[in-house]
Amino acid sequence: MNIVITGSLGNIGKPLTQELVQKGHTVTVISRKEERKKEIEAIGAKAAIGAMQDADFLAATFKGADIVYLMESWEGMASIFDKDADFIGAFNSIGNNYKQAVEQSGGKTHCTSKQYWRPHQQRDRQSFSSQYRGKYPETITW
Structure with missing residues (x-):
């Protein structure tokens, strides 16, 4: 299978990429950092x-x-110590970009990881998740 992973080579992306490549899948890993390219390719994935x-x-x-494995992550948005950072706004913006990209690309199955949401953000998480419910019956969320 041809699989795209967002989230680069973090705590989830790296072992997931390694396992998928080992099982013979063609994997593309999205990273915002050019310096990750060699590490991604060393695993056997495309950067x-x-x-x-x-x-x-x-x-x-x-x-x-x-x-397509879609992950929202704090990294790359702002410092977690920045009191003025609008993480909810950034998550929503990235979520909207994912939605637009999925619609444009015509991909088949979309997996979403929301592990970074905190309890005080539950209302926003439900709102965010409801954008996808019903529109993409093959969406997998865990």
């Missing part, structure tokens, strides 16, 4: 360097994928 804030980049990268 796609770009930003989650760029819906056109995402759509082009998702095109032809059988599965």
Whole structure:
């Protein structure tokens, strides 16, 4: 299968990529950092360097994928110590970019990880998740 993974080579992305490549899948890993390219390729995956804030980049990268793993992450948005950072706004923006890219790319299955949401953000999480419910019956959320 042709699988695209967002979230680069973090705590989830790296072992997931390693396992998928080991099982014979073609994997593309999206990273915003050019310096990750060699590490991604060393695992046996293809690197796609770009930003989650760029819906056109995402759509082009998702095109032809059988599965797209979508992850929202704090990293790359702002420092967690920045009291003025609008993480909810950033998550919503990236979520909207994912939605647009998925629609444009015509991919088949979309997996979403929401592990970074905190209890005080539950209302926003439900609102965010409801954007996808019913529109993409093959969406997998855990």
